[in-house]
Structure formats: C-alpha cells, structure tokens
Amino acid sequence: MTSRTCLSVILAAGEGTRMKSALPKVLHPIARLPIVAHVAKAVHSAGGSDIALVVGRGADAVRDAVKSVVSNVTVHEQKERLGTAHAVLAARDAIARGYDDILVVFGDTPLIETAALDQARARLADGADVVVMGFRPANPAGYGRLVEKNGKLIAIREDKDASESEKKIGFCNGGLMALRGAGALQLLDKVTNANAKGEYYLTDVVEIGNAMGKSVVAIEIAVDSVIGINTRVELAEAEAIWQTRRRRAMMLAGVSIQAPETVFFAHDTLVEADVSLEPNIVFGQGVSIASGAVIHSFSYLEGARIGPKAEVGPFARLRPGADLAEKAKVGNFVEVKNAKIGMGAKVGHLTYLGDATVGAGTNIGAGTITCNYDGYNKALTEIGAGTFIGSNTSLVAPLSVGDNAYVASGSVITQNVPADALAFGRAHQVVKEGRAVELRARYAAQKNAKKAE
Incomplete structure (x- = not known):
C-alpha cells in the first residue's frame, strides 16, 4: 500500500454553534492539541500525506493548526453549507490532481485511529471503489443503518426512513469514507440535492456507485473512532477517552x-x-x-x-x-x-x-x-x-x-x-535591650484606640 498515493480531505467548515464558543469548534483542544490537528496526524500516519482542508469560519487559524503537525496542506473554502458532498467538492482541484486513494474525514473526529484508515485503504487496494466506515453502537437508534447484501453495501438508510427490519440492523454509518481516486469526481458529481433539505449528501454515493456497477463495501471500525465533537460535554468525554488510551499505552x-x-x-x-x-x-x-x-x-x-x-x-x-x-x-x-x-x-x-x-x-x-x-x-x-x-x-x-x-x-x-x-550578604544586626516592652505597649494602645472608635 505504501506505493499508493493518497489525498485526505478533511471537512472542517462546520459552524459548531452547539459549542457556544467564539473559537471554531475544530480548534478546541484535546490533550492540548486542536481537534482538527489530531485528525490531520491520524490521516498523515495512514499515508495521507497530502491534505485538502475544507474550511469555513476561522479559516486561517484552522489552517495554521493543521500545518503545525503536517506540512503538505492545501486550503479550500466552502462558502455555502450545502451538505457533505458539496463540502468534499470544494476540494475539487485537489482531487483532480489524481490520487489512488481519497480519504474523506471530519475535522471534529479527533479519536479516529490510523488502523481504521489503513483498513479502509486496504479495501481500496483490494478493488473496492467506495468504502464506508461503520460502527456498532450499544444503541443504534438515530443512526443511519448500513444495509448489506452478499458482502456488498447496497444502501445507507436513515433512521427515520428505515423499515422495521432495517431498524434492527446494528451496523451504523460512521460518516467516514474512502473513495478510489479514479472515478471519485464522477461519483461526486452525480450527487443531487433532490431531498427535503436541498443538500448534497455524501452518503448518496453508495447507491450511485451500485447503480454504476462499482464495488461498494463497508468495514467495521471502533465506536471511539467515529465520535464527533459537537458540545463541550462531548469534548470532555473525548478527552477522557484519549487520556485512557494514552495511559494504557x-x-x-x-x-x-x-x-x-x-x-x-x-x-x-x-x-x-x-x-x-x-x-x-x-x-x-x-x-x-x-x-x-x-x-x-x-x-x-x-x-x-x-x-x-x-x-x-x-x-x-x-x-x-x-x-x-x-x-x-x-x-x-x-x-x-x-x-x-x-x-x-x-x-x-x-x-x-x-x-x-x-x-x-x-x-x-x-x-x-x-x-x-x-x-x-x-x-x-x-x-x-x-x-x-x-x-x-x-x-x-x-x-x-x-x-x-x-x-x-x-x-x-x-x-x-x-x-x-x-x-555573606546580610544586613548588620542591631539589638536594643527592653525595646520589645515599649513596642508591645504602643501597639496595644493603637489597637484599643481603633476599637473605641
């Protein structure tokens, strides 16, 4: 896999309003390093030495945080928030340079492990065109389900749209994805905004890829790896997980x-x-x-x-x-x-x-x-x-x-x-015999006078 080129697209343009902070969400620290820098280190370790950073608010500070840990970074502004596929296409110029592998990750998932990204890239090397990273939470309610058939991923069904049988699926969408570089833009360009919110969803590439006869698969990664940070409560929880990992190591x-x-x-x-x-x-x-x-x-x-x-x-x-x-x-x-x-x-x-x-x-x-x-x-x-x-x-x-x-x-x-x-650097000591009695009397009189006021 070391011979395969890789571009990592880090989506870091979210507003992060639930953090209730003047600081962009992805710049809040875990272990004294900005969240987005943790993500950059992970993808770099997985061979994604070229990074396309998609930014919004606080663009310069977010760029500087990523460049503090990796050097080969291009910055792409997402001027409008029109969905995850739209965010990825903000980095169109970088994707078009031609890479074997494209990793799509979120700037607010600081606990992503290099091993998970390595696993996704390995599936691309084995012939997959789209690799979705899924996880198995203790309670899948609210998550999009990964619907598989004969070892292939055929759909990502949102919880509100899932049938009763699909709601029993415990394998859920983690949001992270790997795409074969050849054909990645073709897939992304076919995503439309024909949905209730009028947004371009990255998850649509699953059904688009299947319709085009491409190989679409899902892999299972640890729950911790897909944890996103949206509030300060979740920030503290992620810090605790990070510290537990490091202490154990x-x-x-x-x-x-x-x-x-x-x-x-x-x-x-x-x-x-x-x-x-x-x-x-x-x-x-x-x-x-x-x-x-x-x-x-x-x-x-x-x-x-x-x-x-x-x-x-x-x-x-x-x-x-x-x-x-x-x-x-x-x-x-x-x-x-x-x-x-x-x-x-x-x-x-x-x-x-x-x-x-x-x-x-x-x-x-x-x-x-x-x-x-x-x-x-x-x-x-x-x-x-x-x-x-x-x-x-x-x-x-x-x-x-x-x-x-x-x-x-x-x-x-x-x-x-x-x-x-x-x-020796002391002042000369002077002793005055009996002077302590005089001082005590003076100080006591001053104290009593204050009490009498």
Whole structure:
C-alpha cells in the first residue's frame, strides 16, 4: 500500500454553534492539541500525506493548526453549507490532481485511529471503489443503518426512513469514507440535492456507485473512532477517552502509573520505560522524561526535560526550559523556569530558579530565589558545581557563584562569588535591650484606640 498515493480531505467548515464558543469548534483542544490537528496526524500516519482542508469560519487559524503537525496542506473554502458532498467538492482541484486513494474525514473526529484508515485503504487496494466506515453502537437508534447484501453495501438508510427490519440492523454509518481516486469526481458529481433539505449528501454515493456497477463495501471500525465533537460535554468525554488510551499505552510500554485516572498527558508527552508517575500529575506540552525518573504527586510539568533517575515533586512546577540532569532533584513547592539543574544537584523545597544554571552536586537551600527580572529584562544566574546556597538566599542576577562556593543563609547576593569563597550578604544586626516592652505597649494602645472608635 505504501506505493499508493493518497489525498485526505478533511471537512472542517462546520459552524459548531452547539459549542457556544467564539473559537471554531475544530480548534478546541484535546490533550492540548486542536481537534482538527489530531485528525490531520491520524490521516498523515495512514499515508495521507497530502491534505485538502475544507474550511469555513476561522479559516486561517484552522489552517495554521493543521500545518503545525503536517506540512503538505492545501486550503479550500466552502462558502455555502450545502451538505457533505458539496463540502468534499470544494476540494475539487485537489482531487483532480489524481490520487489512488481519497480519504474523506471530519475535522471534529479527533479519536479516529490510523488502523481504521489503513483498513479502509486496504479495501481500496483490494478493488473496492467506495468504502464506508461503520460502527456498532450499544444503541443504534438515530443512526443511519448500513444495509448489506452478499458482502456488498447496497444502501445507507436513515433512521427515520428505515423499515422495521432495517431498524434492527446494528451496523451504523460512521460518516467516514474512502473513495478510489479514479472515478471519485464522477461519483461526486452525480450527487443531487433532490431531498427535503436541498443538500448534497455524501452518503448518496453508495447507491450511485451500485447503480454504476462499482464495488461498494463497508468495514467495521471502533465506536471511539467515529465520535464527533459537537458540545463541550462531548469534548470532555473525548478527552477522557484519549487520556485512557494514552495511559494504557504508557503502562504497556513500561511506565508505572499508580493512579492512572489522575494523570493527564499532553499529546506530545514522552515518557521512557521504568519511569514512575505518582497520582495527580498534569503534563503540559513539550515534556520528556528519561528512564528511572520519579515524578511525585501534585506536580505540573510543561516544556521540561527530565533526565535519568531524576526526581520531581511533590508539589513541583516545572515551566518551559526546565532541564534536569541525571539524578537531579527538584522537591516540594519548587518552581523552575528556563534553568538547567546539573547532575545530582538538589533543590529541595520552597525555591524559585528562573534563568539559571546549577552545577553538578550543588545544594540549593529552602527559600532561595534567583532575582532574574528587573521589570524590563531577564538576566542569568550561574551557580557552579559543588556549591552550597544557604536557606532564604536571594541571588540578584546577573550573577555568578563559582564552584564549591558557600553562600550563608539569609544572604542577598549582588556581586559575583569566586570559587571556594564564603559569601555573606546580610544586613548588620542591631539589638536594643527592653525595646520589645515599649513596642508591645504602643501597639496595644493603637489597637484599643481603633476599637473605641
């Protein structure tokens, strides 16, 4: 099949009014990727490297979402909404270029699996002219039934038009279709709008194809693959299905997840075998975790790279640019942004490291912060290897602390610290004997005066 050319027509011009959103329906995210981009990735994986994207509202944004995951995309505007066949014919120029296979999919079906598309293309390779992708829902009521005879698909009967015997059919139309490229336009051009709504229905190609003596068949695919998103309720349901699939795939690949239902992945999360994920972890985009690492509970990671046997959390936040080397540790209530933490370095708790480098084996005490922003510009803090930064230290960037240096607790460091040096940055302590008694009396009087008002 790899030698067969394929065009995937993605229908993404629907208004999506039931989403009740200013954002076009197909741009709502699942696993932090727009719905339509999930569809584009699936068809691309099935060999549909050329994509004809049929758009309506928000055309530029929809195009950009698809081009973020695949490159070979042509955009075709459906100016009027006159049915699914009319939408496909908006891509007439692309179809006319001549492909072996044409896949027709919807931009709001993000759970379509590559295996289903591969199956449809395989039937085209075996000689079919039209392949309809069907499914078997628990309750077929309301769905169009796929009426078969002698292994051929002879009709798609809408529920309201179905006879009593046809309503007993459990095999239903999923809407997705594959067409042999040669003759596809001939079929589509024969679709008319002679129906109550005056629309051009793609499903009519089934009876048209049979009348022309073409081979029309149906294949069964998973129910999840044809789920369309029309409301925010369905969006959340699809997210849950996607997450369940990804969690299962992760665990089968050797990742330990203690409470799978509480861990949420992004579409591009990369986790190697022998990583351990505790409950209640959320991944933003751009996270990779190397083997042997442990992510403790209630951590949020985005744009971060976690090295082998590193440890994160609990209650840690890793922001874009966080880069932990092997056996590095970022503990509870630590935030790291655009910072490299060296091999075996420890950032135990209650710390913010932004725009920084931390050398191997260094220990960062609780309450330490890098003061990296002056209100206009960011500056870098460089902390060497084997260094000890005492608790409650403020490192005012730009700043360099050398290897094996020692910074005393409670310091505000504004000048570079050489290697092997000891740095103090504290204000001079003053003690005034008995002054606490005077202060208490003054403050109590102020409080009582307020109460008397």
